[in-house]
Amino acid sequence: MRADRPRLSREVVASPAFATGADVELPAAVALALPETVLQFGTGAFLRGFFDYFIDEANRRGAFGGSIVAVSSTGSSRDALLNEQEGLFTLAIQGLEAGAARRRYRVISSVNRALSANDDWDAVLALARDPGIRLVVSNTTEVGIAMDEADSFDAQPPRSFPGKLTRFLYERAVHFDFAVENGLVVLPCELIEDNGATLKRIVQQLSQKWKLDDRFEDWLEKTVDFRNTLVDRIVPGALPKDEAERIERDFGYRDGMITSCEAYALFAIEGDDALRARLGFADDPRIIVAPDIRPYRERKVRVLNGGHTISVPVALLAGLETVREATEDPIVGQFMRRAVLDEIVPSLDVPDVEPFARDVLERFANPFIRHALIDITLHATTKMRVRVVPSIVEYAERAGALPELLAFGFAAHLAFLRGEVQVERRSAGLTVPEDHEGEKIRALWMQLEHGSEPALRGLVREVCADASLWGEDLSKLPGWSELVSDNLLRIVDYGMRPALEQHLGVSTSI
Numbered sequence: 001m002r003a004d005r006p007r008l009s010r011e012v013v014a015s016p017a018f019a020t021g022a023d024v025e026l027p028a029a030v031a032l033a034l035p036e037t038v039l040q041f042g043t044g045a046f047l048r049g050f051f052d053y054f055i056d057e058a059n060r061r062g063a064f065g066g067s068i069v070a071v072s073s074t075g076s077s078r079d080a081l082l083n084e085q086e087g088l089f090t091l092a093i094q095g096l097e098a099g100a101a102r103r104r105y106r107v108i109s110s111v112n113r114a115l116s117a118n119d120d121w122d123a124v125l126a127l128a129r130d131p132g133i134r135l136v137v138s139n140t141t142e143v144g145i146a147m148d149e150a151d152s153f154d155a156q157p158p159r160s161f162p163g164k165l166t167r168f169l170y171e172r173a174v175h176f177d178f179a180v181e182n183g184l185v186v187l188p189c190e191l192i193e194d195n196g197a198t199l200k201r202i203v204q205q206l207s208q209k210w211k212l213d214d215r216f217e218d219w220l221e222k223t224v225d226f227r228n229t230l231v232d233r234i235v236p237g238a239l240p241k242d243e244a245e246r247i248e249r250d251f252g253y254r255d256g257m258i259t260s261c262e263a264y265a266l267f268a269i270e271g272d273d274a275l276r277a278r279l280g281f282a283d284d285p286r287i288i289v290a291p292d293i294r295p296y297r298e299r300k301v302r303v304l305n306g307g308h309t310i311s312v313p314v315a316l317l318a319g320l321e322t323v324r325e326a327t328e329d330p331i332v333g334q335f336m337r338r339a340v341l342d343e344i345v346p347s348l349d350v351p352d353v354e355p356f357a358r359d360v361l362e363r364f365a366n367p368f369i370r371h372a373l374i375d376i377t378l379h380a381t382t383k384m385r386v387r388v389v390p391s392i393v394e395y396a397e398r399a400g401a402l403p404e405l406l407a408f409g410f411a412a413h414l415a416f417l418r419g420e421v422q423v424e425r426r427s428a429g430l431t432v433p434e435d436h437e438g439e440k441i442r443a444l445w446m447q448l449e450h451g452s453e454p455a456l457r458g459l460v461r462e463v464c465a466d467a468s469l470w471g472e473d474l475s476k477l478p479g480w481s482e483l484v485s486d487n488l489l490r491i492v493d494y495g496m497r498p499a500l501e502q503h504l505g506v507s508t509s510i
Contacts, residue, residue: 005248008085008255013107024090024251027109031059036112037066039127039168041138041161043078043114045237049261051137051189053091055110058281065280066134067112071124073140073161079114081256087111089257090247092239094368097263101367104263105247117164121157124164128171131182135279136165138199139189139231147202153210162202169203170212173219183223185278187269189231193297196270200226227275230268230297232304235261236369264363266300268293295350303353304360306344306387310409311336312376313416317496323371327364331500335405337361338504343403347395374425377416378433381441381469384413389470393477402483408503411487412496414463417441437469453489460485 006012013026038055040047047070058064067087072079082089088111093104115123127133140161148160158164165186176182188195200220207216238244239260248254268288269275276282276289288296308323314335315326327333345357376383388406395403419442422432444459464484465475475481490499 025106038068049235073117082114095263196226196228228270232266313412339405347391381437
């Protein structure tokens with residue numbers, strides 16, 4: 001019975017009987033008694049499967065020697081559950097490694113305790129007065145990195161994450177009399193560009209708005225090191241109920257925080273060798289510390305996110321439901337691989353782009369992750385502009401030719417916006433992700449009186465010429481509108497699979 005099993009705890013992992021009977025990587029005893037050196041805003045799955053994992057890795061190497069205090073701000077019960085398990089949780093690392101499906105399990109011990117910002121704000125401020133705290137990390141699911149004009153210094157706690165951080169930093173500055181020796185590094189992991197610089201700017205704005213001591217801004221500038229970061233790991237979070245129950249049964253304990261993640265991980269941090277040494281955990285080949293991390297961001301956005309965006313409408317119109325199904329489908333998978341490797345990769349001039357692309361394609365095929373294609377269509381037209389259009393333009397500039405696979409995917413996006421898939425989902429009671437920009441294209445389809453070739457070509461020309469959709473007038477790219485029109489006509493007339501087979505040259509069925 002599940003209730004008969006002990007809750008995961010330090011006593012459980014230290015038990016000799018448990019240590020010999022469970023197929024899970026356990027922490028060493030020394031890792032359970034490390035000083036608190038990190039304040040983490042957020043207790044969600046991503047930080048558990050990403051940052052907490054990296055600190056756990058560093059502690060196992062003897063490189064970091066510190067633990068995390070995690071602060072929950074969303075009103076979830078995760079802080080209480082983490083404390084009940086003494087900061088421990090099981091991480092299921094699942095994915096393809098060297099082409100083979102593999103699962104590994106580890107008890108993560110890098111979190112020492114958790115606090116609720118709403119219930120334990122005084123305890124959070126007490127950490128500001130602790131000279132041992134040297135690092136702040138975040139991945140907030142509340143307001144995120146945004147200015148909240150209604151936030152208050154005197155609130156218990158301030159409402160926004162930047163507000164909480166400003167209050168924390170001011171408490172530290174005042175307590176140490178604005179001494180520069182008690183500085184911190186701040187590593188926001190929120191997925192926005194220039195996250196560190198943006199967070200710093202908001203903290204400075206709040207300092208001025210709240211009329212804090214004039215010395216505070218000088219202390220911020222000299223003492224608090226805000227760094228831009230890029231994070232990359234798929235962390236689905238909770239496992240399916242039957243899989244979680246199997247783990248508990250096999251390992252002999254109850255764990256309400258079991259977290260799943262893929263094997264791949266990349267953490268890019270803007271900085272130099274001095275910062276790498278100061279961080280203490282960054283001596284890991286998956287952690288990049290570089291003066292400019294923009295190339296790594298561009299690589300991720302164009303290859304991983306762009307590979308998703310260009311393939312999803314093709315896969316959905318071919319009757320598929322998940323990213324894994326798309327990678328395994330004989331023709332859709334071929335389209336995806338060729339679009340990424342033959343057209344997106346050559347459009348980029350960034351480090352290690354081809355090995356990264358091959359890793360991405362392997363990640364897409366992860367048999368343990370069910371990534372619904374329809375979910376990726378959220379704001380799909382905006383994603384096309386940001387993630388794919390730069391590859392279209394730069395491929396044409398570099399190769400002196402149009403990217404034919406990207407043109408097919410672009411045509412598939414236009415075909416998807418006719419709305420048949422969406423109508424079917426709504427009639428089945430299923431949700432349809434929003435795409436506000438795509439509504440402009442949907443409206444053009446609705447205005448189309450008949451589907452003649454001239455009418456469809458006119459629609460494509462109008463869509464391609466709309467710089468508000470794509471960031472530039474794509475109709476000025478010689479031959480682009482015509483190529484997209486040719487592909488759209490075949491998709492509309494014959495259906496996705498026959499059109500794609502002809503495009504790839506794998507069939508003569510049309």
